[in-house]
Amino acid sequence: MAEQKATVKIRQVASAAGRYKDQRQTLIGLKLNKIGRVSILQDTPAVRGMIKKVGHLVVVEGN
Numbered sequence: 001m002a003e004q005k006a007t008v009k010i011r012q013v014a015s016a017a018g019r020y021k022d023q024r025q026t027l028i029g030l031k032l033n034k035i036g037r038v039s040i041l042q043d044t045p046a047v048r049g050m051i052k053k054v055g056h057l058v059v060v061e062g063n
Helices: 021-029 045-053
Strands: 007-012 038-042 058-061
Touching: 007 045, 021 045
Parallel strands: none
Antiparallel strands: 007 038, 007 058
């Protein structure tokens, strides 16, 4: 059987308006760009770093 990859579910809770361009681009990289959008991504160190960068704009939800 194939090993199941760990995932992380994130939801955007604040607007990217008025934020630095790199934070807006990070949200787009996380497949988020509007309040309320939810994205389920593989739990990798790169994704965790992106979440940390925009942690004030997103919430990590349980899977």
